Amino acid sequence: MKSNNKWFITVSLAALVCLMTAGAAQAVPHAKYVFLFIGDGMGSVQINATEAYLANKVRRDEVGGVDKAELLRMSKLSVQGMCTTFPYNSYITDSAPAATALATGKKTADGVISMDPTKTIPYATIAEQAKAAGMKVGIISSVSIDHATPACFYAHEPLRGSYHNIGHQAYASGFDFFGGGGFKAVDGPLGNVLTAAQAAGYVVADTKAEIDALKPGQKAIAINPVLDDLKNDKALFYDIDRTYAVANDSAQADNHLTLAQFTSRAVSLLEKGKGFFLMVEGGKVDWACHANDARTVFDDMAAFDDAIGVALKFMHKHPRETLIVVTGDHETGGMTIGWAGTAYASYFEKLENQKISYVEFDKIWNAYKTACGAGCPADLEDALKTQINTLFGLDYTTLNNFEKLRLEDAYDKSLGRTSPNLPEEDALLYGTNTPLTVTITHILNKKAGIAWTSYAHTGVPVPVLAHGYGAGTFNGFYDNTDVAKKIAKAMRLTLPN
Amino acid sequence: MKSNNKWFITVSLAALVCLMTAGAAQAVPHAKYVFLFIGDGMGSVQINATEAYLANKVRRDEVGGVDKAELLRMSKLSVQGMCTTFPYNSYITDSAPAATALATGKKTADGVISMDPTKTIPYATIAEQAKAAGMKVGIISSVSIDHATPACFYAHEPLRGSYHNIGHQAYASGFDFFGGGGFKAVDGPLGNVLTAAQAAGYVVADTKAEIDALKPGQKAIAINPVLDDLKNDKALFYDIDRTYAVANDSAQADNHLTLAQFTSRAVSLLEKGKGFFLMVEGGKVDWACHANDARTVFDDMAAFDDAIGVALKFMHKHPRETLIVVTGDHETGGMTIGWAGTAYASYFEKLENQKISYVEFDKIWNAYKTACGAGCPADLEDALKTQINTLFGLDYTTLNNFEKLRLEDAYDKSLGRTSPNLPEEDALLYGTNTPLTVTITHILNKKAGIAWTSYAHTGVPVPVLAHGYGAGTFNGFYDNTDVAKKIAKAMRLTLPN
Numbered sequence: 006m007k008s009n010n011k012w013f014i015t016v017s018l019a020a021l022v023c024l025m026t027a028g029a030a031q032a033v034p035h036a037k038y039v040f041l042f043i044g045d046g047m048g049s050v051q052i053n054a055t056e057a058y059l060a061n062k063v064r065r066d067e068v069g070g071v072d073k074a075e076l077l078r079m080s081k082l083s084v085q086g087m088c089t090t091f092p093y094n095s096y097i098t099d100s101a102p103a104a105t106a107l108a109t110g111k112k113t114a115d116g117v118i119s120m121d122p123t124k125t126i127p128y129a130t131i132a133e134q135a136k137a138a139g140m141k142v143g144i145i146s147s148v149s150i151d152h153a154t155p156a157c158f159y160a161h162e163p164l165r166g167s168y169h170n171i172g173h174q175a176y177a178s179g180f181d182f183f184g185g186g187g188f189k190a191v192d193g194p195l196g197n198v199l200t201a202a203q204a205a206g207y208v209v210a211d212t213k214a215e216i217d218a219l220k221p222g223q224k225a226i227a228i229n230p231v232l233d234d235l236k237n238d239k240a241l242f243y244d245i246d247r248t249y250a251v252a253n254d255s256a257q258a259d260n261h262l263t264l265a266q267f268t269s270r271a272v273s274l275l276e277k278g279k280g281f282f283l284m285v286e287g288g289k290v291d292w293a294c295h296a297n298d299a300r301t302v303f304d305d306m307a308a309f310d311d312a313i314g315v316a317l318k319f320m321h322k323h324p325r326e327t328l329i330v331v332t333g334d335h336e337t338g339g340m341t342i343g344w345a346g347t348a349y350a351s352y353f354e355k356l357e358n359q360k361i362s363y364v365e366f367d368k369i370w371n372a373y374k375t376a377c378g379a380g381c382p383a384d385l386e387d388a389l390k391t392q393i394n395t396l397f398g399l400d401y402t403t404l405n406n407f408e409k410l411r412l413e414d415a416y417d418k419s420l421g422r423t424s425p426n427l428p429e430e431d432a433l434l435y436g437t438n439t440p441l442t443v444t445i446t447h448i449l450n451k452k453a454g455i456a457w458t459s460y461a462h463t464g465v466p467v468p469v470l471a472h473g474y475g476a477g478t479f480n481g482f483y484d485n486t487d488v489a490k491k492i493a494k495a496m497r498l499t500l501p502n
Numbered sequence: 503m504k505s506n507n508k509w510f511i512t513v514s515l516a517a518l519v520c521l522m523t524a525g526a527a528q529a530v531p532h533a534k535y536v537f538l539f540i541g542d543g544m545g546s547v548q549i550n551a552t553e554a555y556l557a558n559k560v561r562r563d564e565v566g567g568v569d570k571a572e573l574l575r576m577s578k579l580s581v582q583g584m585c586t587t588f589p590y591n592s593y594i595t596d597s598a599p600a601a602t603a604l605a606t607g608k609k610t611a612d613g614v615i616s617m618d619p620t621k622t623i624p625y626a627t628i629a630e631q632a633k634a635a636g637m638k639v640g641i642i643s644s645v646s647i648d649h650a651t652p653a654c655f656y657a658h659e660p661l662r663g664s665y666h667n668i669g670h671q672a673y674a675s676g677f678d679f680f681g682g683g684g685f686k687a688v689d690g691p692l693g694n695v696l697t698a699a700q701a702a703g704y705v706v707a708d709t710k711a712e713i714d715a716l717k718p719g720q721k722a723i724a725i726n727p728v729l730d731d732l733k734n735d736k737a738l739f740y741d742i743d744r745t746y747a748v749a750n751d752s753a754q755a756d757n758h759l760t761l762a763q764f765t766s767r768a769v770s771l772l773e774k775g776k777g778f779f780l781m782v783e784g785g786k787v788d789w790a791c792h793a794n795d796a797r798t799v800f801d802d803m804a805a806f807d808d809a810i811g812v813a814l815k816f817m818h819k820h821p822r823e824t825l826i827v828v829t830g831d832h833e834t835g836g837m838t839i840g841w842a843g844t845a846y847a848s849y850f851e852k853l854e855n856q857k858i859s860y861v862e863f864d865k866i867w868n869a870y871k872t873a874c875g876a877g878c879p880a881d882l883e884d885a886l887k888t889q890i891n892t893l894f895g896l897d898y899t900t901l902n903n904f905e906k907l908r909l910e911d912a913y914d915k916s917l918g919r920t921s922p923n924l925p926e927e928d929a930l931l932y933g934t935n936t937p938l939t940v941t942i943t944h945i946l947n948k949k950a951g952i953a954w955t956s957y958a959h960t961g962v963p964v965p966v967l968a969h970g971y972g973a974g975t976f977n978g979f980y981d982n983t984d985v986a987k988k989i990a991k992a993m994r995l996t997l998p999n
Contacts, residue, residue, distance in 0.1 A: 049546075049584065049963050057593050057961065070588030070609075073981075085584060085979030087546065087965070091567030096554050096848040096951075097840050112567075115846070339838035339953060342961030343594050345930050349612070349958050351593040407926035429904035433842050454593075456836060456955035461846050464554065464839030466546050468584075468979075480977040482582030482965075484570075 036328035036474045036495040037280035039135070040316040042079075043107065044309050045100060045154055046291030048336030048465045049087075052080060054299065054455060055306040057342060061353040069351075077310045078317060079331045082472040086479045088488060089466050090335040093122045096464045100291070101165040103334035103485060104157035108132065110489035110500045118153065118162040118171065127161035131489055134498040135282035136179060141275040143182035145267045145312075147305070148288030149189045149239040150175060150226070154334060158284050169193035175226070176202035181281075182274055184227040184267040186288075187211075187239035202226055213259040221274050227267065231260040235364055243289055243362040244308035245301050265311040272319050280326070282496070285312050293362065294337035296438055297457040298446040301362040302340070320473060328474045328495050332488060333467035339458030347454040355453040358398025363442045366396060370441055374420060385416050399449050408448050415444035436460030533825035533971040533992040534777035536632070537813040539576075540604065541806050542597060542651055543788030545833030545962045546584075549577060551796065551952060552803040554839060558850040566848075574807045575814060576828045579969040583976045585985060586963050587832040590619045593961045597788070598662040600831035600982060601654035605629065605781075607986035607997045615650065615659040615668065624658035628986055631995040632779035633677060638772040640679035642764045642809075644802070645785030646686045646736040647672060647723070651831060655781050666690035672723070673699035678778075679771055681724040681764040683785075684708075684736035699723055710756040718771050724764065728757040732861055740786055740859040741805040742798050762808040769816050777823070779993070782809050790859065791834035793935055794954040795943040798859040799837070817970060825971045825992050829985060830964035836955030844951040852950040855895025860939045863893060867938055871917060882913050896946050905945050912941035933957030 044051065053071075060075040073081075092102035093112040102113045109119055109128035119128045132142045146155040151171040156162070159178035160171045169190035175183055175198070191198045199209050210216045211228040219225045233242045242250065247261040268285050275281040287309030293301040313331060320327040342351060373389065374381065390401040404412065411434075418424045418440035424431050435443050437460065450456065469488055471479035475495025479488075493500045541548065550568075557572040570578075589599035590609040599610045606616055606625035616625045629639045643652040648668040653659070657671035666687035672680055672695070688695045696706050707713045708725040716722045730739045739747065744758040765782050772778040784806030790798040810828060817824040839848060870886065871878065887898040901909065908931075915921045915937035921928050932940050934957065947953065966985055968976035972992025976985075990997045 053586070053961065053963055061593075068590065069592035070586065070590075080979060084977075086977075087582060087584065089550070089567065093565065093567075095566035095846065096558075096850075097846045099846065336838075339836070339840050339955070341833075341836035341955045343836050343956045343958060345933060345956045345958070346926075348956070349592065349594045349596065351961070353593075405926050407924040410924065427904040427907065429843075429902050436842060458836065458838045458953035458955055459840045459842045459845070461840060461842070464550065464848070466550055470979075480581075480583075482577060482967075 033497055034325070034474070035497040036492075037326035038319065038323055038328070039280075039282045039492060039496055040327070040329045041107070041282070041284045041492065042287070042309065042313055042316070042329070042331040043104070043154055043284065044287045044290050044306070044331070044333045045148075046294040046335065046337030046462070047287070047306070047333030047467065048340070048463070049468050050336070050340045050342065051290060051294070051302060051306055051333070052077060052468065054340065054342050055303045056080065057351065058303045058353045058356060059307070061351070062357060065354070077306070078313045079310055079470050082329065082331065082470040082476070084471040084476040084479045086469040086471070087466045087482045088332065088469050088485045089483075090485050091464060097462050098335050099165075099462065100153040100334055101157065104154040106485040107332065107334060107488050108157040110486045110493065112486060116165050118160050118165055119157045120161050120163060124163035129501050130158050131493055131496070131498065131500065132158040132180065132282050132284065133178070134493065134500065135496065138498060139279045141182075141278055141281040142178075142180040143184070143271040143275050143281060143283040144180060145182075145184040145264070145271055145284065146286040146288045147185055147241040147264050147308075148286070148292070149186040150183050151188050151190070152186070152288060154286045154288060155284065169195060169198070172198035173201060176205045176207050179224075182225050182227070182271045184225075184271055185229060185264070185286075186241055187228045187232050189237055189239050199226070213262065216262065216270060219270070219274055221277055223274075225274065227270065229262050233364065235368065240289060243293065243301050243305055243364065245304040245359070246362050246365050248304065249361055249365070263311065264308050265315050268312040268315040272315060287312070291337045294340060294457075295460055296363045296446065297338055297443060297450065297460065298363045299340070299450045299453065299455045300356040300359040303356070317472070324473070326474060328476060328492070329472045330479065330488065330492060331468075331470040332485075334485075335462045336465040336467055337462050338460070339463045339465070341456055342454065344451050344454055344456035346451055351454040353453050355398065355449060359449065360396050363438070363446055366442050366445065367439050369396075370419065370439060381420055384413055393445060397445055397449055399445060404448070411444055411448065412441070415440040530994060531822070531971070532994040533989075534823035535816065535820055535825070536777075536779045536989060536993055537824070537826045538604070538779070538781045538989065539784070539806065539810055539813070539826070539828040540601070540651055540781065541784045541787050541803070541828070541830045542645075543791040543832065543834030543959070544784070544803070544830030544964065545837070545960070546965050547833070547837045547839065548787060548791070548799060548803055548830070549574060549965065551837065551839050552800045553577065554848065555800045555850045555853060556804070558848070559854060562851070574803070575810045576807055576967050579826065579828065579967040579973070581968040581973040581976045583966040583968070584963045584979045585829065585966050585982045586980075587982050588961060594959050595832050596662075596959065597650040597831055598654065601651040603982040604829065604831060604985050605654040607983045607990065609983060613662050615657050615662055616654045617658050617660060621660035626998050627655050628990055628993070628995065628997065629655040629677065629779050629781065630675070631990065631997065632993065633675070635995060636776045638679075638775055638778040639675075639677040640681070640768040640772050640778060640780040641677060642679075642681040642761070642768055642781065643783040643785045644682055644738040644761050644805075645783070645789070646683040647680050648685050648687070649683070649785060651783045651785060652781065666692060666695070669695035670698060673702045673704050676721075679722050679724070679768045681722075681768055682726060682761070682783075683738055684725045684729050686734055686736050696723070710759065713759065713767060716767070716771055718774055720771075722771065724767065726759050730861065732865065737786060740790065740798050740802055740861065742801040742856070742859050743862050745801065746857055746862070760808065761805050762812050765809040765812040769812060784809070788834045791837060791954075792957055793860045793943065794835055794940060794947065794957065795860045796837070796947045796950065796952045797853040797856040800853070814969070821970070823971060825973060825989070826969045827976065827985065827989060828965075828967040829982075831982075832959045833962040833964060834959050835957070836960045836962070838953055839951065841948050841951055841953035843948055848951040850950050852895065852946060856946065857893050860935070860943055863939050863942070864936050866893075867916065867936060878917055881910060890942060894942055894946055896942060901945070908941055908945065909938070912937035
């Protein structure tokens, strides 16, 4: 009796809703404006620790923790779920299968860009399905546009390292906007990527004026005027380094657009029409975690959160048709608030005096090493100690004997001198980083009460945060392949089996 | 028009439900049977890594990850949320304020048992409110009953270490069932805790026969027949050690009841009447994490999950009136799947040959050290290497030079001999653990691809998993104080301000 009544009421209500919307332009309610923010390497600790660092910076009182008002925007989104990240063939994913899962709803093997594990069958992506349905599509990353995470939304490649092939698939996708970093392999056997993109009708803009001048309806590739190119990265500078550059020369602001500025530009270009799918990657959170540099992580996390702020602001205009999803593709570094040496205490303020990232210090170190050559001093000289103190707030005189030993060993190792440690220990101490630089950030991070277990990714589950139309389905604990399926469902798109 | 219609239908439906339930004994639907499972030290990695270890044990194929069917019971509960754990005065909590938050919905300072941070005002607990409402209350822990986590549900004490005072507050609470470990300070200025409990009408049962003979209506303290007492712990043995003891002598099964058996016994004793609130703590997950012993964590996690199985079975009988909530009070150890030395690879099978916990090896080591005294060999002798291989599956001959060095240094340090390392490094290498034992588990864990950042707790957010009546409110990301409030709301209890 009761359930029959309920059934009757449900059906009547559905019929009523159906009648009321039949006359509208859009018959079926759906997520028309979709933002997918991917914090590369972002687990719950990267979020939580950034919040703790920022809260501690504002108020230096005895009361700990993070108040609700102090949370990042992403932690305030109405839905907070979690997902597993493992790839097809192991427990710890690389960014290629992780982004393939988020873009296509399917598992693949390490290194593969939106294809099956045998590297023969391409997987359709949400972005491609959105484009096919007449929506606009934008792809933004703080690293290069041909990097694994953005690539998985528009390209299908057996190897993530085939940057030249991937670059040519960007304009071939017909997507409306690519923004952020550049391309790692512009020239190659298929011809110049940017020239080919222009021939295909794209405007390539790489100054602020050109990017500002882009108009809706133009297909665009917007590359940041200045790229960090130490290792042919073609990426935005770290936000801590952007801040430092602008603080020293305000004119640099026009050379360093933020992730939020790229997001804002994309939104204004894609807004008109049948809706859009916009993927925004905070790609350098991962890189800073690989290098175990916490402060650089925090600043890039805050910049990533600012980009989410752009989406939230846009949502005020279209509250019932916008879906915002924020997730990490995996955790990187095994970061924790807590370290064996500091136990239950935290000293996040120790990180406040860090002014540059490990990358910028690498540049300084390389110059130093080249300058002194074979004549570099036997031990860390005072000038270098002063520089470390100025740039990281790490005062050599306050270090304990073990920390001093670690720093001196790292200095020797960075100069290619004989290490007193066994090779296996050196590998664990430095990974593939510059020994001196990573030892500085390790000591500083540990003094703050933050520690790392790895220079690689970990198998830790990651948060999935959502807001807006269809957000409710993102509650709970599920797999990263489900994220793509949930987004597709909210957009009324089909991801083929 | 539409919203008016919806309002009308909602009101009519509410009236209908109201009419239909008015005649029942219980006018207002609520959570009548409530289980709160607390995995002490359990973050999402403790869950995830246990699942990965168990999945890998069953199938040794190339496909990684954990299938949905292979998840622990707790990961299959319908609602999966997360919460922050920070205490009143810092970013990393100890178990006292963590359990105070879960029991009372309020923050307090480290070390304080269900009182305010000034240690003057007692906070009412959910368990006390349930008792006052005529429900039955049970408190179970695999560690001692007077330990911080269980204590926070029935005691109010400025210092968690005041075990004697806390013990006397157990029977004074009038709660119906206490089970698991014993009491750490039975004798003291207030008289014998157990004698006083008996005088207050409690049956004290500490054999399997006595525990089996307990009857509904009797107030009971059920203490496991055999307690691990190496450090006056008064706790259940680790599940890995229980398994080992029973495998060597099946009669030991009667001396080592499992957390699931205690839970089952409590349910059968508390079931009749106006419902119950039952808190079950998997307390030794935390201890094994403090010791950085992953395999021991996994076995205790599985035993904890078995206890959740008892609640799920009970729920079949009362599907609409049962609420199961599972959470951690904090994460311990900064555990990750992933380590600098193994990068993206995992070798969980390396842990399968571990037969005993670090505690049982400490006992063996203590005996060895006492036996050889001043005449202990200069280096690890073959007999000890063989024993390490037999008990942990760690073959000395397969270690690299750095691992051998670490083991030999730890051997020297465990004998009180001079360490070649600086004191600051020794502190980080061993914490307060037996150097040889923790070095064995560190090497073994790392070979499996599992690493730790701390011997203490961390500030990592923890999962909150729920099932049954009122479970939907546990979705999302909130604070540990909200967990108590949500439980109270589902039970229609009031937690005073």
